[in-house]
Amino acid sequence: MTQDDHRLDEAKAMPIADVVARLELSGLVRTGGELVGPCPQCGGRDRFGVNLKDGVFTCRKECGPHARGDQIALVQHVLGLDFRAALEWLCGPAQGLSAAERAERRRKAEANRRKQADIARRARENSIRAARDIWFATGPAEGTLVRDYLTLRGIDPGLYPDLPQVLRFDPAARYMIPVEGKPQEWQTVHVGPAMVAAVVDTGNRVTAVHRTWLDLDQPKGKLVLPDPRKPGETLPSKKVLGSKKGAVIRFLTPPACDTMIMAEGVETTLSALIAEAMPRRCAYWCGVDLGNMAGRMQRGPGLKYAGLPDMDDSEAWLPPVWVKTLIFVQDGDSDPKLTRAKLLSGLRRAKIKRPGLRGYIVHAGDGRDLNDILMGQRDA
Ligand SMILES: [Zn+2]
Known part of the structure; x- marks a missing residue:
């Protein structure tokens, strides 16, 4: 193997979803632009992620900060191979593959990808069915x-x-x-x-x-x-x-209102509702979690806190068209900078998709949320 080994380019050009398919990684579920599931090395439930757009994978838990990287690193991680062996597994020996071998590999990868998409779709349908069964039994x-x-x-x-x-x-x-x-x-x-x-x-x-x-x-x-x-x-x-992607909990939607207040939690949304900043003129919806309110953000060096929405995220939540003013409530959090970036991403996405929309972020104060304030008031 040399620095100008053509296989390095070849490996880099492979969609990482194809590599995942060829590795026959099971149990990964597509959420946004990521495949998420148990780590093939250390298990868990959702610590392992493959970013399909950037072509990188990460294990967020036991395997540690070094368990991340590109197509070749993924093969190393899953199969426990060194760099050279992983490259050979991906692209064949240095002298290259015949056209027929290449075509066969592509066919197999495509078949695996379809199988995986099918598994993901069925998992999603099953979880929605399970959720509805629970809901209608309450x-x-x-x-x-x-x-x-x-x-x-x-x-x-x-x-x-x-x-x-x-x-x-x-x-x-x-x-x-x-x-x-x-x-x-x-x-x-x-x-x-x-x-x-x-x-x-x-x-x-x-x-x-x-x-x-x-x-x-x-x-x-x-x-x-x-x-x-x-x-x-x-x-x-x-x-x-x-x-839950793109979905919300709708607590109150008065007729003919054009303002929406959205918080992340059930209690914080209800706290805002009973405070009645804008009585009966305002919808109060709960965004369920920050990632859902933000949609996918642009990633890359220096972008973590930039709060720029990735507009390719077609499943991200958007306010209904009647919303002219959207107010996000920011909770106290361990990483307020990141929280704010996520809320900005959601507001910016909404403004791009709903021209003329006004967007604001209101903040309960350092390290606390609206419900903390409400509980404090009551106890005082
Ligand atoms: Zn791991």
Whole structure:
């Protein structure tokens, strides 16, 4: 192998999705421009990502900061080969492949890619179906622990007498996690009461459920559940099941309004709603998570905090056309610079797609969110 080995260019020119397909990596799910799933070396559930546009992969956990790179590095990582062997696996021996061998490899890669797309589509359909099954089995939230939980969080029944249809109650919600080392197998680690919110797409169809497991003996009313796989660590008390990309929780949409306030969390959105900055003239929607509000951002050197939307992300959330003013609520966060960049990305995308739209970011203050303020007020 020499520096001018033609195979280096050849490897670089391969779509990384083809390399993934040839490696027959299973269990990766397409989310935005990434394939995400368990790391072929260290497992987990979603720590491994392949960015299809940039042609790089990363393992965010055990394999560490060196487990990232291009097509050749991916082959090294998955198959445990050195650079030379990985290059040969990808492009054949240095003397090159015959045209027939090349064509055969392309055919195989294409077949694998189709298979993978099929698996991803079925996984998405199954998760949406599972989310709908959960949603339609829930009961009304009024008079249940959901009301008590919201009251504990400062969302007072006096200020918020009618709970919205998009919030419901499941007295026995199953909390499931993947079995370590077996990404396709799931285990139930808790069954208990949960607040369930409907996450809906642009056509107002339920595509995901957002669940918060409740324990009113805890200061914030949320379940504290130890992670059986990691001593000393706890599992998140909230989970989203289904397909949430581009979807939201619609708490309030008054007729003929043209302003929308959107926060990341259920509690922060409701906190803004009951504060009634703009009574009955404003829609209050919950963006479910920051990544969903931002859409895919442009990546590359120096772009992490630039907040520039990647306009190729065709599945990113956009405000409905009637929104003339869009206000994002920024929560206190461990990385406020990145949070702001993501919100800017979402606003800029919306402004490009909806000419004339006005966009603002409001901030609750360092290290806290709107609900912290509300709870503090109530306790004071
Ligand atoms: Zn790994």
